[in-house]
Amino acid sequence: MKKIMENLYLVLVFLFLFLPIAVLILFSFNTSKLNIVFQGFTFHWYFDLFQNRTLLEALFHTLIVAGVSTVISVIVGTISAYGLHKYSFKGKNLINGLLYIPVVIPEIVLGIALLSVYTLLELELGLFTLILAHICFCIPFVIISVRSVLEGMDPHIEEVASDLGASKFQIFTKIVIPMLMPGILSGAQLALTLSLDDVVISYFTAGPGANTLPLQVYSMIKTGITPDVNALITIMLGIVFIILTISTVVQLRRFKKESSV
Amino acid sequence: MKSKKVWKFFFLVPVILYVTLLIALPLLYILFISFLKSDYYGGMISSFTIQNYIDVFDQVYVSVFLKSIAIAGITTLICILISYPFVLAISHKKPRTQKILMTLVMVPFLTNSLIRMYGWLVLLRKSGVINQVLLGIGVIEEPLSLMYNTFGILVGMVYTLLPFMILPLYSSISTVDNRLLEAASDLGASKFKTFFKIIVPQTLPGLFNGSLMVFTPALGYFFITDILGGGKFMILGNLIKNQFLTARNWPFGAAISIVLVLVTCVFIFLYRKLGGKMDDLGGAS
Amino acid sequence: MKKVILKIEGLKKSFGSKEVIKDFDLNIYEGEFLTLLGSSGCGKTTILRMIAGLDSVTEGHIYIDEKEVTTLDPKYREVNTIFQNYALFPLMTVEENIGFGLKMKKVDKKVIKQRVQEMLELVHLQGYEKRMPKELSGGEQQRVSIARALINKPKVLLLDEPLSALDQKLRKSMQLELKQLQKKLGITFIYVTHSQDEALTMSDRIVLLKDGKIEQVDTPIKIYEHPNSLYTAQFLGESNLFTGTVSVVDEKYTLVNVDDQVLKILSQKWKVDDSLDIILRPENIKIDVKNKQENVLEGKIVESIYDGASTKLMIRVQKRLISAMYLGNDKLYSKGQVVSVSWDIEDAIVLKRDVYEK
Numbered sequence: 052m053k054k055i056m057e058n059l060y061l062v063l064v065f066l067f068l069f070l071p072i073a074v075l076i077l078f079s080f081n082t083s084k085l086n087i088v089f090q091g092f093t094f095h096w097y098f099d100l101f102q103n104r105t106l107l108e109a110l111f112h113t114l115i116v117a118g119v120s121t122v123i124s125v126i127v128g129t130i131s132a133y134g135l136h137k138y139s140f141k142g143k144n145l146i147n148g149l150l151y152i153p154v155v156i157p158e159i160v161l162g163i164a165l166l167s168v169y170t171l172l173e174l175e176l177g178l179f180t181l182i183l184a185h186i187c188f189c190i191p192f193v194i195i196s197v198r199s200v201l202e203g204m205d206p207h208i209e210e211v212a213s214d215l216g217a218s219k220f221q222i223f224t225k226i227v228i229p230m231l232m233p234g235i236l237s238g239a240q241l242a243l244t245l246s247l248d249d250v251v252i253s254y255f256t257a258g259p260g261a262n263t264l265p266l267q268v269y270s271m272i273k274t275g276i277t278p279d280v281n282a283l284i285t286i287m288l289g290i291v292f293i294i295l296t297i298s299t300v301v302q303l304r305r306f307k308k309e310s311s312v
Numbered sequence: 313m314k315s316k317k318v319w320k321f322f323f324l325v326p327v328i329l330y331v332t333l334l335i336a337l338p339l340l341y342i343l344f345i346s347f348l349k350s351d352y353y354g355g356m357i358s359s360f361t362i363q364n365y366i367d368v369f370d371q372v373y374v375s376v377f378l379k380s381i382a383i384a385g386i387t388t389l390i391c392i393l394i395s396y397p398f399v400l401a402i403s404h405k406k407p408r409t410q411k412i413l414m415t416l417v418m419v420p421f422l423t424n425s426l427i428r429m430y431g432w433l434v435l436l437r438k439s440g441v442i443n444q445v446l447l448g449i450g451v452i453e454e455p456l457s458l459m460y461n462t463f464g465i466l467v468g469m470v471y472t473l474l475p476f477m478i479l480p481l482y483s484s485i486s487t488v489d490n491r492l493l494e495a496a497s498d499l500g501a502s503k504f505k506t507f508f509k510i511i512v513p514q515t516l517p518g519l520f521n522g523s524l525m526v527f528t529p530a531l532g533y534f535f536i537t538d539i540l541g542g543g544k545f546m547i548l549g550n551l552i553k554n555q556f557l558t559a560r561n562w563p564f565g566a567a568i569s570i571v572l573v574l575v576t577c578v579f580i581f582l583y584r585k586l587g588g589k590m591d592d593l594g595g596a597s
Numbered sequence: 598m599k600k601v602i603l604k605i606e607g608l609k610k611s612f613g614s615k616e617v618i619k620d621f622d623l624n625i626y627e628g629e630f631l632t633l634l635g636s637s638g639c640g641k642t643t644i645l646r647m648i649a650g651l652d653s654v655t656e657g658h659i660y661i662d663e664k665e666v667t668t669l670d671p672k673y674r675e676v677n678t679i680f681q682n683y684a685l686f687p688l689m690t691v692e693e694n695i696g697f698g699l700k701m702k703k704v705d706k707k708v709i710k711q712r713v714q715e716m717l718e719l720v721h722l723q724g725y726e727k728r729m730p731k732e733l734s735g736g737e738q739q740r741v742s743i744a745r746a747l748i749n750k751p752k753v754l755l756l757d758e759p760l761s762a763l764d765q766k767l768r769k770s771m772q773l774e775l776k777q778l779q780k781k782l783g784i785t786f787i788y789v790t791h792s793q794d795e796a797l798t799m800s801d802r803i804v805l806l807k808d809g810k811i812e813q814v815d816t817p818i819k820i821y822e823h824p825n826s827l828y829t830a831q832f833l834g835e836s837n838l839f840t841g842t843v844s845v846v847d848e849k850y851t852l853v854n855v856d857d858q859v860l861k862i863l864s865q866k867w868k869v870d871d872s873l874d875i876i877l878r879p880e881n882i883k884i885d886v887k888n889k890q891e892n893v894l895e896g897k898i899v900e901s902i903y904d905g906a907s908t909k910l911m912i913r914v915q916k917r918l919i920s921a922m923y924l925g926n927d928k929l930y931s932k933g934q935v936v937s938v939s940w941d942i943e944d945a946i947v948l949k950r951d952v953y954e955k
Contacts, residue, residue, distance in 0.1 A: 057397075057400075057401040057404065058401075060397055060398065060401055061398065061401050061402070061413070064394065064398050065416065067471070068416075068417065068419075068420050068471075068474070069419075069420060070431070070435065071420075071428050071429075071430075071431025071432045071434070071435060071471070072420055072423060072428060072431055074431050074434050074435055074441055075427070075430070075431045075434065078434065086434045087439050087440070087441075087444065088444060127326045127327070127330060130322070130323055130326055130327075131323070131324075131326055131327035131330070133323055134320075134322075134323030134324040134326075134327060135324075135327060137323065138320050138323065138324060140320075140324065146327060146328065146331050149331045149335050149336060150327075150331065150335075151590050151593070152335050152339065153335065154590075154593050155524070155528065155576060155580055155593060156528070156572075156573055156576055157528050157529060157531055157532035157548075157549070157572055157573075157576065158529060158532055159532035159534065159548075159549045159552055159553065159569070159572075160339075160342070160532070160552075160569045160572055160573055161338070163342065163552060163556050163565060163566070163569060164338035164339050164341065164342045164569070165334075165338050166556065167338065167341050167342055167345060167562065167566070168337055168338045168341050171341060183334070186334070187330075187334040187335070190330060194327075195591050198591070199591065205682060205684050207680040207682060207684035208684045208685075208686060208687075210649075210651050210671075210678070210680075210684070211678070211680065211684045211686075211742075211745075212686070212697070213651075213670070213671045213672060214649060214650075214651070214671045214672070214676075214677055214678050214746075215672075215677065215697050215698035215701055215745070215746075215749065216672040216698055216701035216702055216749075217672070217697075217701050218672070219315065219316075219319050221701065226686060229688050230687065230688060244418070244421055244422060247422060247423075247424060248421055248422075248423075248424055248425050249424075250424065250425055250426040250535050251532060251533065251534070251535070251549070254535070254553075255556070255557075264424065264427070265424040265425075265426040265427060268424075268426060268427055268430055269426055269535065269539075272430060272433065272539060276430065284423060284427055287423065288422070288423055291419075291422040291423070292419065292422075295415065295418075295419060295422065299411070299412065299415045302411070303408065303411060303412075
């Protein structure tokens with residue numbers, strides 16, 4: 052009885068979590084132009100989507116921004132985590148403290164702060180400023196994630212490698228990076244998720260030339276959204292779901308392997 | 313030995329540049345302009361004033377502050393109420409199932425939160441799916457007002473921020489010793505007692521972590537009040553956004569932001585006092 | 598005279614304002630098993646790390662095979678180090694771990710494979726090529742780390758408490774194995790440990806360190822039987838200490854007043870009124886020996902500890918607690934029994950107090 056109640060509760064919460072997404076997917080196959088009642092099944096909107104340059108551009112921007120900022124955040128974050136772990140220098144505590152700021156302050160403050168500085172430096176708002184903003188809030192998450200692995204690493208391992216004739220570069224690329232991989236990967240996943248999910252900071256730092264999908268949807272809500280947007284969201288969700296499934300299966304395999312050893 | 317310096321340089325310069333240019337500079341600049349005057353054309357006059365901070369305590373703005381805090385507080389509370397039974401139920405599953413279910417919690421995250429708000433709009437509006445279904449099966453005769461009110465905003469906030477509560481609570485509940493729970497029920501402790509005497513104290517760090525990660529963003533998520541509140545409701549996020557983009561009074565917007573940062577600092581201070589670790593806030597574990 | 602393989606001159610090391618190594622000089626000979634012994638914080642590991650090139654030298658010089666290496670990077674020094682926690686590369690197989698040094702030197706793959714095989718044979722791990730470090734026991738991991746260091750044919754092998762993570766039994770057998778390995782290969786070993794047992798059983802010479810300075814350098818027998826300071830005597834093995842003042846000196850014997858007793862020792866260069874420490878090892882304490890006139894004390898047994906091979910007695914002599922040890926298990930003495938305690942006069946180690954008390 053208790054078990055049934057528990058399972059029922061889990062189902063309800065998941066229903067709550069997936070309902071708005073399910074509705075959008077459903078209406079992407081709806082023959083009616085209005086997202087109100089399901090009238091009949093069609094792929095019509097998917098074809099429409101490929102005619103809609105504004106939407107495709109927004110999708111392209113979203114992917115570019117997420118991809119580039121994730122890659123840069125992971126590279127800078129990994130190097131930084133290693134540097135902060137390994138070296139001591141004046142002001143290290145200050146740097147470490149400041150790193151938490153993007154994690155804890157309300158996004159809107161970071162958004163307007165970046166916007167103000169962009170204006171101060173006379174940077175024209177666009178893809179560049181948007182990517183810079185995304186890098187800004189992703190790096191600390193990568194650093195935290197990589198650092199948690201670094202802290203469990205035996206410091207003698209690097210010394211042994213240098214003792215055995217490996218150069219600093221070889222130590223970093225052949226020994227340290229592979230060992231940090233779990234942290235790097237979860238940092239990358241986090242960065243990608245945050246970048247794809249962000250609305251607030253993008254809102255202030257994107258500018259007219261660099262509409263991303265969420266910003267496009269935001270401006271369309273006032274004028275009315277056509278179901279080709281639903282089609283686009285469905286496609287994106289499909290891609291994300293496939294990636295996530297693969298990574299979960301891989302993780303579960305490793306999990307199983309580890310618990311069997 | 314010279315190469316050692318070069319490597320140190322290589323590993324530290326990026327992070328120092330990043331912290332100075334993308335964190336310290338923007339925030340100091342905001343602090344700076346919060347003490348400037350604005351002119352009528354949206355520009356700023358470089359003379360020092362604390363008028364902006366005095367204005368923040370104008371009754372109109374204080375009521376926005378209070379309303380924001382109320383909405384963020386209620387959101388946090390609802391998230392806690394939903395999350396506890398949820399993570400408890402999950403923790404009773406097999407490890408493999410737990411992993412799959414927790415991944416599922418993350419899935420909606422991978423679509424943008426604004427797009428999910430649009431999903432709620434489709435569900436909640438007068439002609440929305442929920443009203444259509446309820447009308448269709450005859451539960452109601454008139455469509456319900458599910459949005460453009462506080463209810464709609466709360467649904468949006470809770471929905472968007474729930475995972476931030478579930479994740480830290482889940483990782484702290486998995487550290488609760490199962491034997492302790494068994495011992496408690498052996499000794500005849502009621503479910504109620506076990507929960508408040510054992511589970512809650514042991515998951516306190518996760519609870520505070522989650523509360524911080526729900527409460528602070530909730531003060532700023534202007535797009536939720538915009539979409540589900542219909543523009544009638546203002547929280548701090550809307551206020552700051554308007555000052556920067558509509559009213560073009562940057563110094564005042566900056567002053568509100570600084571106050572918001574101070575409020576956040578108080579909560580972080582409390583979190584640290586209660587033994588919370590900063591690294592846990594990243595959700596990277 | 599054997600060849601000096603490692604020469605250390607005037608070595609100093611400071612961390613900040615704290616000087617941890619003060620003027621360290623030492624010659625280490627080819628094929629020698631040398632142990633750096635000392636309590637934690639005495640600087641033994643720091644010296645090892647400076648030889649390896651892992652810590653920088655504040656002052657002084659290090660020569661390996663007559664070549665100065667003081668400021669050289671670790672990779673250019675013909676020494677290799679073995680660490681306490683093995684520090685195997687966790688994502689590499691045993692084979693890749695052992696072959697790592699040669700791979701870094703860009704040695705031909707076939708040669709590496711062959712050398713790895715030789716090494717596996719040397720440390721008795723044939724057939725372990727494809728295993729991962731986490732699939733190995735502690736002892737096996739340590740063998741891999743030894744093989745990984747030895748494959749580079751270092752002139753000196755540095756070992757930093759390599760056995761301290763192993764359990765008692767395994768440690769004993771690994772001690773033997775390491776010693777045999779060292780004899781077989783003829784490589785110089787510099788071994789850091791805080792365990793006097795390990796130092797005594799394995800070393801050709803022991804360097805006892807105290808607060809970053811050499812206290813004594815000698816063979817195990819000499820350092821145990823002829824310590825030149827109270828610190829050495831007490832660090833290596835157990836000791837019973839009597840402190841007293843010389844009262845009478847003649848040709849052959851010297852009398853020392855200890856508390857209200859008079860002990861007799863061999864005359865050396867002692868003078869009347871000298872303060873002396875008289876040290877006796879428990880195994881030299883004799884119990885209930887007849888026909889002894891000098892150095893006989895009365896005592897009561899307060900504890901008798903039997904550990905298989907030997908029996909240890911704690912005997913209360915007035916205010917003093919004396920420990921004695923004898924082989925075998927003949928339970929002749931029991932708790933509470935009154936016995937006489939004595940020793941052969943030449944077994945007493947005698948040190949002048951002011952030599953080391955400054």
